[in-house]
Amino acid sequence: MKKENNRSLRKLLKYSKKYLKYQKTPLILTPLLLLVSILSPFLIKYLIDDIIGNHEFSQILPFVILFTIVILSERLISFIVNYGYYKSTNLAARDEQIYMFKKILTIPIKEFSYNKIGDFMSRVLSDTLEVSFFLGAGISVITYNIIQLIVVSLVLLYLNWQLAVITFIMVPFYYFSLRAFDKNLQKSSELERIAYSDLTEELREKIEGLMPIKSFCKENFFSKQFSYISWIWVKKKNRLNMLNQSAEDFMSFIYELIPVLILGYGAYLILKGNATLGTLMGFYAYLGWIFTPIRNLSSFYIQMQRVRQVSERIFEIHDFPEENMREGKSFPNNDYPITYENVCFKYKDSTVLHDINLTIGTKEKVAIVGTSGAGKSSFVNLIPRFYEPATGKVMINGIDVKKYNLKQLRKNITIVRQDDYLFNMTVKENIMLDDEFTQEEFMKAVKKAKVDKFIGLLDEGYDTVVGERGSKLSDGQRQRVAIARALIREPKVLILDEATSGVDSQTEEEIFDELKEYEMTLIIISHRLSTIRKADKVILLKDGEIRGEGMHEELLKNAPIYKEIIESQLVV
Known part of the structure; x- marks a missing residue:
């Protein structure tokens, strides 16, 4: 099962490369965003140790102006990058929907006899939106967060290697929390998608059959049927959301525990004379930067389990046989018994x-x-x-x-x-x-x-x-x-x-x-x-x-x- 899951994710990752063309702006600007972001802890350290420590009153205003420019620049670049992700995601969803619609038009009629129309609709309109972020921004997001994780780790080591080691020790707990929820998330995601397809098909069928429903005054009967199927989907969706939220909250607990340990051990180092207050504050300010990419990658991994299930439904349509409309003999003009x-x-x-x-x-x-x-x-x-x-x-x-x-x-x-x-x-x-x-x-x-x-x-x-x-x-x-x-x-x-x-x-x-x-x-x-x-x-x-x-x-x-x-x- 694990090999199959990994194979599906590799297939999806390979397929997503076709949408790199939409990710040029984020890919170009993310290194600049990372460079600007790195300046914050060093500025905080400089404020506490050099300006406040040396009573440099004349440096406070230039420091505030510089820090404001850094933050403004960071937000501006971040806006452009994140908008680029959304734009790329929407374009990927559009391209997938158009491709799948064209693909469906080439599928032999018999495939429609064996599959529900509502299921096709769900795959084209709903499933494509589920995977669109991964297709349209996945590679950029993964690359950026990995680079950010490496750079931030180096900066933390530079600021204080002892505090950095404590931080790194806690990182594996993120991985174990993911493994604890992984299997249930995959199964729950698959069941939710099946239930949603059934709900879509139920809605389509009953709307198309509105005339006989009204003719035989069966509104209540079919309303109960739809309510029952809707309730099944809600239960599957609630379980999926519960598992997702449990994973998120467990990682949040670890995320919020680390600063407590860092502040405690940092205070000990300051009292021992092995660190400065500016170093601790800069480290503390930058601590979130190492868990941000870890958390992003962790959340992305959880989402990928759902995306993997959904992508398989999309690739099923991709893999349907197509009618060959181009090759073959010309139709006879005069005699065609x-x-x-x-x-x-x-x-x-x-x-x-x-x-x-x-x-x-x-x-x-x-x-x-x-x-x-x-x-x-x-x-x-x-x-x-x-x-x-x-x-x-x-x-x-x-x-x-x-x-x-x-x-x-x-x-x-x-x-x-x-x-x-x-x-x-x-x-x-x-x-x-x-x-x-x-x-x-x-x-x-x-x-x-x-x-x-x-x-x-x-x-x-x-x-x-x-x-x-x-x-x-x-x-x-x-x-x-x-x-x-x-x-x-x-x-x-x-x-x-x-x-x-x-x-x-x-x-x-x-x-x-x-x-x-x-x-x-x-x-x-x-x-x-x-x-x-x-x-x-x-x-x-x-x-x-x-x-x-x-x-x-x-x-x-x-x-x-x-x-x-x-x-x-x-x-x-």
Whole structure:
């Protein structure tokens, strides 16, 4: 365990070197700050032994002016250095959040199925802040405190070696106090982060599910659930804070004990004639300077145990596999039949598709029909490689989709889903998504998708902000915007996964009539009989297997399961 902890800290320290670029000001000014700070005990010694001891009244005013300049200079440099630390820390947090957000965008979709969205949010927004000080200022702080410890030790030895030895004897107690709390701090920190992630996920889930909560008047029920999980986190956080505070207070006790010993032994040396009062006062004034870096390094060490736990969560995201969007074959221009060859697909530990063999011809219109849970969405998700088959191959024009350039593959194969996400932007921005299309192309897409039929009802027309997840639009309106977003890009393969379920039958009829003008392969998952009848071929899925393939009339005669689905589920 200890080796693993040290390895994690070394990894984090090595990684933090990338943020040295933000620490230039503190690194440059800390030696000057240390030099100015060193002057204080010598000035105190000079005041007591030389000015007061020799009754040099004329030197008091120059001494006060000089000491004031030294203190002012120290504070000014300290302000610049500490602000530099904060600035570097904030910049490191920003860079990490941006990097992790970009990283998440490259992670395969399946990783989101295995991990909680709230956990990702916690890592990006919360964990990065936890480690930001270490990343943005850690090396500078450690370096400065180590140098300060060495310099101060030399100064104390110079002032009085006997008092210095007493001081050094007490230093190991700091180390032992850290070791006493180390193990519990690590475990407590890990448990607190897990509890906080659970709390974040709970909040996200319940906010997104606000409609059914209100519909079934379950506010009290879910409030109790959230309160319980919040209380679990509070208990973990309280224990962590208790351990942290215990460690801090124990070291404070040692810190406050040392001056008592120094004053006592210093008085003895003065009475014996082995030291001057000025030496004792200068030593006493400077005593805190040796325990300041020790205390800083000790506190930093304690914080590092928590940072180590948090950094592992961050590095987990760093280490996630990325989709390769650049390499691969170009998507074919004219002939792109889709072939499933002995395809099986598993979601987690459950087999969803079994031994699928099928070919969808270029520009063919195919309807996928099946009961709920039959694997329809999984079937189409394999084509643009949102998921990978467990066995077998999905091919386009006889070539495994894995060999195609992924960016080209997804530009040419577009899926519009029942609840396609709309961003909190305008209608037009949701359709364009920062791509460059002409006004003519835009108007063509919105007319084909029948967005133009309702746009006049919105206050700002195409410039109306649709709200979070398109909350200002109806289900049917959101679906039409999503279809327009797909059509404007004119993909070679368009997949509509219940994409018109919220649209009235007449408008749906009009949309599918418009789609006839596009030269594309069309794959439709629908529960509307009028839509299915328009397909060149119907694929019947049940329990992850193809149970029938053919025209609607053929399946109605030859496939009892299909007839049962038609009679029980489909809408005319």
